[in-house]
Amino acid sequence: MWLTRLFFIVLWGTITALLMKKPQVPQEFPVDSALLSFSPSKQTADTTAVILNWSRFPNVVRIVSLLCHPKLENTLASIHIWNNSPNRILKEDFAECPPDRLQITNSPSNLYFQARFLACAEATTPFCFIQDDDYLVLPEIIQTLRSRFSNDSVSTIYLSPPHEVMSTILKRIHVESKIHTSFAWLGYGAIMRRRQARDFLALMQYLNVSEDEMKMADNYYALLANVYPEVWFDQGIELGGGQAFTQGAEGDERNNKHIAQAANYLDEIINCTSTLCISRPVPFTSLDDQLLSSVYRAPCVGSQCLLETNISLLPSTQIDVDSANQVLEIEKINRNSFKLNDTKDFLLHPPSHAVDGNPRTGFCIPKGVRKGDTIEIDLLGVVAKSGQAEVVFLVDRDVRSILIAAATLQFRGNDEWFESSTSFTCVSKEDDLHECSAPTPLTRFSAFRIFFQRAVERRGCLQEIWMREQ
Numbered sequence: 341m342w343l344t345r346l347f348f349i350v351l352w353g354t355i356t357a358l359l360m361k362k363p364q365v366p367q368e369f370p371v372d373s374a375l376l377s378f379s380p381s382k383q384t385a386d387t388t389a390v391i392l393n394w395s396r397f398p399n400v401v402r403i404v405s406l407l408c409h410p411k412l413e414n415t416l417a418s419i420h421i422w423n424n425s426p427n428r429i430l431k432e433d434f435a436e437c438p439p440d441r442l443q444i445t446n447s448p449s450n451l452y453f454q455a456r457f458l459a460c461a462e463a464t465t466p467f468c469f470i471q472d473d474d475y476l477v478l479p480e481i482i483q484t485l486r487s488r489f490s491n492d493s494v495s496t497i498y499l500s501p502p503h504e505v506m507s508t509i510l511k512r513i514h515v516e517s518k519i520h521t522s523f524a525w526l527g528y529g530a531i532m533r534r535r536q537a538r539d540f541l542a543l544m545q546y547l548n549v550s551e552d553e554m555k556m557a558d559n560y561y562a563l564l565a566n567v568y569p570e571v572w573f574d575q576g577i578e579l580g581g582g583q584a585f586t587q588g589a590e591g592d593e594r595n596n597k598h599i600a601q602a603a604n605y606l607d608e609i610i611n612c613t614s615t616l617c618i619s620r621p622v623p624f625t626s627l628d629d630q631l632l633s634s635v636y637r638a639p640c641v642g643s644q645c646l647l648e649t650n651i652s653l654l655p656s657t658q659i660d661v662d663s664a665n666q667v668l669e670i671e672k673i674n675r676n677s678f679k680l681n682d683t684k685d686f687l688l689h690p691p692s693h694a695v696d697g698n699p700r701t702g703f704c705i706p707k708g709v710r711k712g713d714t715i716e717i718d719l720l721g722v723v724a725k726s727g728q729a730e731v732v733f734l735v736d737r738d739v740r741s742i743l744i745a746a747a748t749l750q751f752r753g754n755d756e757w758f759e760s761s762t763s764f765t766c767v768s769k770e771d772d773l774h775e776c777s778a779p780t781p782l783t784r785f786s787a788f789r790i791f792f793q794r795a796v797e798r799r800g801c802l803q804e805i806w807m808r809e810q
Contacts, residue, residue, distance in 0.1 A: 385417040387486055387531070388463035389471075390456050393423045396473040399579045401434060403476060408437035411479040415486050416469065418443055420459045424450040452555035454544075456526070460537035466491070468534060472527030476577040484639040484646055485531040487720040494630065495567045496536060499529035499574035499639075502690045506654070506683065508571045510674040513667050514659045517629040518610045523599055523667065524562045524569040528576055539624035540564070546623060547605050559598035563667070564606055566626045572646075573638040573692035596668055603664040610664070632659070638692035646718045647695045647805075651705055653686050654678075682706075685799075694802045699734055699773075702801035709742065709792040716789035717805060725783045728810040732777040733790075738800030740766050740774040746794045749778040752787040759791075773803060779810060 389407045393400045400421065407419050420443040423429050428446045431439045447455060460468035467489065471477055477499065489497055500508065504525060512522040540561055544554055553560065562569050609625050638647045657674040661667075689704035695717075731749060733739075749760040758781055766776040780788075 383414050383483075383486065385414055386465050387416050387467040387469050388460065388465045388534075389416050389419045389469045389482075390459045390463075391419065391421050391471065391473060392453070392455055393421055393429065393473060394425050394450070396579070397425070397427075397429070397433075399473045402579070403471070403473065404434050404442075405436040406476065406479065407482075408434075408441060409479050412482060415479075415483050416441075417465050418463075420445070420463065422451075422455040422459045423447060424452065424455060453526075453558040454541075454554050457537045457541050457557055457561075460532065460534055461541055463534050466534050467531060468537060469529070469531050470526050471529045474579050475528055476579055477529040478575060478577075478641060480642060480644055481529070481575055481639040483644045484720060485529070487644055488646060488718075489531045491533065493533075493570075494626075495565065495570040496526075496530055496532040496562070498524040498526065498562070498569055498571045499576060500524060500571050501528065501574055501576065502687045502692075504528070505571050505573055505636075505690075506686060507671065508569055509654065510657060510671040511667050512568060512632070512657065512659045513661045513664060513670055514632070515610070515661060515663060518627075519566060519606065519664050520568055520630045520632070521563050521566045521606065521664070521667075522569055523559075523602075524571050526558050526561065528574050536565075536624070543622065543624040547608075549605075553598065553601060556594075556598045559595060560602040560605070563599065563602040563664070564609075564625055566606060566610075567630055568632055570633075570637075573636065573690045575639060575641050575692055575696055600665060600668060603667045606664040636691050638690065638695060640695040640717075641697045644720045645695070646720065647691050648716045648718060649691055649714060651709055651713045651715065653691075653706060655682050689801060694805055697804075699804050702736070702803040704799065704801040705739070706799055708797040708799065709746070709795060711792065711795045713792045714789045715802070716787055718787045719785075722784050722786050725780055725785075728779065729807055730777045730779045730810050731788055732775055732806050732808055734769070734803040734805075735774055735776055736801045736803070737772060737774060738798050739802055740776055740800075742792070742796045742798060742800060743776050743790070746796050747790050747792050750789050750791050751780060751782050751785040752789075753782045753785045757789075757791075758782060777808075780807075 391400055391403060404419055404421065407416055418441055419437065421429065422445045424447050429444060431442050431444060434442060445459065451458070456470050460470065467486065469482055469485065485497055508522050508524045514520050543564060544557065544560065609622050635648055635650050636653060640647065655678060658670060661670055685704040685706040689702055691703045693701040694703035735743065743764045744766065747764070749764065750757045760778040761781050762778060764776045764778050766774045768774055
């Protein structure tokens with residue numbers, strides 16, 4: 341049966357054509373753009389994309405062609421390619437990108453990862469989007485990052501695959517009210533303020549770090565910020581190719597050495613063991629206490645929207661330590677405390693699979709839900725309903741039972757939540773899946789969510805979310 345969709349589901353054929361691939365494409369969910377009109381808040385191009393080039397120049401050309409897509413004209417003001425390779429590159433190498441949107445720096449030497457901070461620090465825009473040259477980030481996800489990031493954001497937002505999200509969680513540490521941080525990688529895609537890049541470079545100078553430490557700046561950034569990193573499950577596409585920087589045990593040992601050194605620097609800053617901290621303020625590192633968030637997030641494929649859930653997806657972890665230099669030790673303790681089945685769904689069936697446009701993948705809830713848990717879709721703007729519409733969830737039989745017995749559908753309008761006037765209606769589909777739907781009670785809304793009214797201990801999977809005409 342052909343289902344009508346507006347957001348969240350984009351045909352894989354559309355995506356793969358953009359990525360120049362030709363796999364077999366499921367055709368179950370065509371798009372009907374006549375159903376709803378989406379009116380996000382107006383946005384001007386105020387972000388600079390920063391890409392490093394070393395050994396994967398064909399990837400860089402491909403990434404830049406995507407960043408120059410017209411869809412991103414209201415988000416990215418310019419694309420700065422910092423070339424760490426001795427082989428010079430020119431604007432003419434990027435035929436699909438208007439020259440006035442490109443800035444190229446042919447570095448006289450390989451500055452490694454500090455180059456991305458230098459490029460952001462000299463940007464003419466207040467925000468920077470950063471990614472490596474072996475990953476592809478879709479335009480709508482860059483737009484979602486920018487829509488949710490602001491001058492008031494406490495943390496840089498990092499995109500990460502599930503195993504890296506888990507690593508960030510396992511490394512979270514708390515020392516009284518002074519230290520509250522973890523580690524996260526920038527290369528999968530991240531958005532930061534230009535001011536953060538400048539302050540970070542000032543901090544590294546303040547600490548008088550070595551040239552080797554400066555080159556490995558990525559390993560220092562998140563920890564020294566002294567805030568819990570906001571990490572989203574990514575929808576990234578690996579490109580591979582070229583020569584990977586981190587390879588095998590040697591690469592892991594080098595990374596851990598610099599992470600440990602970053603932790604030592606943080607202890608010095610917080611404990612004021614350097615005479616410098618007495619005489620002048622420390623840049624970049626937050627000295628404010630921070631609460632730990634229990635919300636998981638994943639951007640949608642095909643539209644500017646963000647899935648958010650507070651459902652417990654992992655066992656509790658230990659975060660209280662005596663000093664920051666225990667960050668790697670606490671990760672090992674937490675990892676060893678998990679059983680194999682504790683992480684299986686987190687790694688193989690993350691929240692991002694509910695909004696990836698592919699009904700064959702799903703977000704699996706490992707242990708059930710608690711009273712008050714939610715699965716929310718933030719539309720990042722106001723949706724105006726032009727006809728009768730409903731929200732649809734493609735689920736397995738266990739989530740179907742949970743929705744009918746313990747959940748309601750709510751919509752956010754004028755900063756208040758309103759319940760759908762009717763309960764979920766579910767019909768059986770192929771492969772033992774079910775469509776559960778409920779109508780929209782508002783003519784204008786900016787988010788909707790499943791609200792669980794009571795606890796249910798049952799594993800289940802949510803395959804996809806979309807909207808359609810009734």
